[in-house]
Amino acid sequence: DGGITQSPKYLFRKEGQNVTLSCEQNLNHDAMYWYRQDPGQGLRLIYYSQIVNDFQKGDIAEGYSVSREKKESFPLTVTSAQKNPTAFYLCASSSLVGGYNEQFFGPGTRLTVL
Amino acid sequence: QKEVEQNSGPLSVPEGAIASLNCTYSDRGSQSFFWYRQYSGKSPELIMFIYSNGDKEDGRFTAQLNKASQYVSLLIRDSQPSDSATYLCAVKAPGSNYQLIWGAGTKLIIKP
Numbered sequence: 001d002g003g004i005t006q007s008p009k010y011l012f013r014k015e016g017q018n019v020t021l022s023c024e025q026n027l028n029h030d031a032m033y034w035y036r037q038d039p040g041q042g043l044r045l046i047y048y049s050q051i052v053n054d055f056q057k058g059d060i061a062e063g064y065s066v067s068r069e070k071k072e073s074f075p076l077t078v079t080s081a082q083k084n085p086t087a088f089y090l091c092a093s094s095s096l097v098g099g100y101n102e103q104f105f106g107p108g109t110r111l112t113v114l
Numbered sequence: 115q116k117e118v119e120q121n122s123g124p125l126s127v128p129e130g131a132i133a134s135l136n137c138t139y140s141d142r143g144s145q146s147f148f149w150y151r152q153y154s155g156k157s158p159e160l161i162m163f164i165y166s167n168g169d170k171e172d173g174r175f176t177a178q179l180n181k182a183s184q185y186v187s188l189l190i191r192d193s194q195p196s197d198s199a200t201y202l203c204a205v206k207a208p209g210s211n212y213q214l215i216w217g218a219g220t221k222l223i224i225k226p
Contacts, residue, residue, distance in 0.1 A: 031212055040122070042202065042216035043158075050212060090157055096211055100146050100165065103204075103214060105157040 003027065004106035006091050011111045013078065013085065021076045021109045023091035032074035033092040033103065036060060043090065049074055050096065078111065086113045118205050120217035129226050133190040137203030137217055140184070146206035147179060147186045151199045152219065158202055162188070193224045 004025040013019045025032065031050045035043040045058030049068040063082025068074055074093075078085045088110050092103040117140040127133040137147075146165045150158035164170045164177040164186065176189040186205075190197055200219040207213040 033212070040218065042118070042218040043204075043214075044216075045213070048212050094212070100163055101206055101212060101214065102148065102160055102163055104160065108157045 004091060004093055004104060006089075006106035006109050008109060009107065011109055013111060013113050015113065016080045018077055018079050019111070021078070021089055021091075021111070023074045023076065023106055024072055025074075025091075025093045025106075026072060027093055027095075027104065028071075029093035029104075030071070030096045031094045031101075032068070033094075034058075034064070034066065034074070034076045035090040035092065037088040037090060037108075046076065084113075085111055087111060118203055118215050118217040120201075120203050120220045122218060123221040124223050125220055126223045126225055127193050129193060129195060129224055131193055133193045133197065133222055133224070135188040135190075135201050135203075135220050135222065136185060137187070137205075138185045139203075139205045139215070141205070141208055141215075142181075142184060143208035144184075144205045145208065147177070148204040148206075148214065149175075149177060149186075149188045150202040150204065152202055153199045161201075190222075195224045195226055198222060198224045 007022045033048045034046040047066045049055035065077045091106040094103045119138045148163045149161045152158045162177045170177045174191045178187040202219045203217040204214040
């Protein structure tokens, strides 16, 4: 099955702790994205990557970090510098061929700060 | 600032009727437009995309684009209770290969 997987589904973080969210895709997509969704709001872009070993900040990158060592993988670390990390985190990917950039999403990780 | 606006709803529609969801965007140069469906607690799922003026139909769904008036609509015919969800509109930012600008979504409720 082709698709995007995210783990864990639920994650609990203590104050001052860094946590890493996993995102893997087997769609052979070049581009990958991380979004944050808060209740009643649209998706906000955290980071994106178009090729391996390269990534760019989105609109709300402060307190987050990413890596792109493999085409299939784009993990997100939520650092202790992110003061309000409780949210629903969504990973997406898209093919850059064709130009329409339809983005496909993984199932998401719900992060809660204790 | 580039914006995508949607009525948050909820929009309540009787089962079997046509549900009409609207989205307006601020950047006249926008080229591609997407509708996603998001069930409560789940991730968004792509329903349709449209890039030229007029209508695009896929089963019970029709996307309508009017670039002159800067709006895009999604019509759902023969609405079913399973269509109850939040519908997100996204617009590809002009000149960008990656960036989608998202509306906050419209909550749709189909009443049996």
